[in-house]
Amino acid sequence: MQSRLRWLFFFITILSVASMAARVPLDTDMWWHIRAGEVSLSTHQPLVMDTFSYTRAGQAWVNHSWLAQILLAFLYQKLSFYGLMFYVVLLSMLTFGLLFFLLEGHPFVKAMLIIFGSAVVSTIWSPRPQLFTLFFLCLLVFVVTRFREGKVRRLWWIPLLFTLWGNLHGGYFTGILFLGFTLMGMLYDRVFDPGSIASFKEKFWHLLIVTLLSIPALLINPNGIQILKVPFATVGVSILRDFIDEWASPDFHQPLQLIFLAIFLGTMFLMAINKNRKSAAVLIPLFGFSLLAFYAKRNIAPLMIVLLPALAVELNVWLNALRISDRISDLLVQPEYHWRLRDENPLPMRILNLLLIFMIGLIAVGKFVYVSDPVVVNAYLKQDTPVEAYQKMGGLAFTGNVLNEYEWGGYQIEFYPQNQVFVDGRTDLFGDEGIGQWMRLMRADGDFAKILDSNKINVVLLKPERMLVQVLKTMGWTEEYADQTAVLLMRPAQ
DSSP states (O other): OOHHHHHHHHHHHHHHHHHHHOSOOOOTTHHHHHHHHHHHHHHTSOOOBOOSBSSSTTSBOOOTTHHHHHHHHHHHHHHHHHHHHHHHHHHHHHHHHHHHHHSOSOHHHHHHHHHHHHHHHGGGOSSSTHHHHHHHHHHHHHHHHHHHTTSOOOOTTHHHHHHHHHHHOTTHHHHHHHHHHHHHHHHHHHHHOTTSOTTHHHHHHHHHHHHHHHHHHTTOSTTGGGGGGHHHHHHTOTTHHHHOGGGSOOOTTSHHHHHHHHHHHHHHHHHHHOOSOOOHHHHHHHHHHHHHHHHOGGGHHHHHHHHHHHHHHHHHHHHHHHTOOGGGGGGGOOOOOOSSOOOOSOHHHHHHHHHHHHHHHHHHHHHHHHHHOHHHHHHHHHHHSOHHHHHHHHTOOOOSEEEEOGGGHHHHHHHOTTSOBSOOSOHHHHHHHHHHHHHHHHHTOTTHHHHHHHTTEEEEEEOTTOHHHHHHHHTTOEEEEEOSSOEEEEOOOO
């Protein structure tokens, strides 16, 4: 196949990824990220102290995403939802575009793997800092793989990558894990198969030194050494697994997670039947990230970055073993890419290829424009967020605090900053104690009345099905607004 046809598969794939990534740019955590970025822009310094809640007001907040928040706030201020959509689409294209070149095999096979993989990952495509983690992890996997293959000689710039990563998102820990797992695998290979790795000593020690330098490189941020506690602080909130969906284990009744399971089992099957030697430097990162993914569904996306290259290798070995017909033997040809697009195809074929790329690109651009339109975004926003109820609350004259839903906290922080929240998506800040108190309030359990009084809560804006709503009505709280999404209650005058 000619170079132009190989690039054709790449462009079709990356435009398909862009089309999938172009979805309504909304997320419950997005709003408090944007608000934090706006505060940082206005004060000209990172926000590292809580000013959004009355339950943690004035406490130190390890804001590991301050730099990404500034970017999100800037894009939102300048380009509204179009800027947020650009952020999502660009990072998604960069991540899977890079992954496309990492995979082995024919461009058609690689395209199929990328499209299925991106469909699984699409659940996290929202305007949040975690997209930087996915891109940086992909970049790290790319260069470390090339380093082990002898195609990259030095990795001294990786600590600089971690310095940037540690200021953009706390998911830097996935990068440290990948480096650690890879080193363990290289050491295992060296001990149990001494002839398997050429220049082991030089590669192992170089990667080990780079990894050790990357950890102190993380300390170059406004949070100082506290940044190293972020992964443990988040995972340590035991209530996450029962309360927050993305921290729960995968539910294979959901279609996209069923696709993930099929990809995972397909990889394991091919590894079992293929007779090629598997390097522990590939297997240990794969199994390590698999454990994380089955622990919490939010870790499925990092696993796909590690798993797809391994699947591509095994798929190539399997196709070779089949000895398929010469008519489709091109499926086994490893492509070579050239920046100068050589093509011996007839002119009509070239025109047809360009038209195909143009049409897919047009679909992606059209979807981008449509889902970013403020009218469309606000219509979707009203489906899950009580916009009218908050407008009613904004018109009330009251003193004291508001008790809010967990997932509405970000919206309240952005649009009603004068009313601090009880809790929001910053789980590492509130911990088991804060979220546990909130859950006792929702169920009207135990000392709920004492919690209301001690926090001077005089207004409640919750979902109608909450037990607390029913209990407070029997206690004389006044219903100021109600619809299918929310109920607004006010404490009776004393």
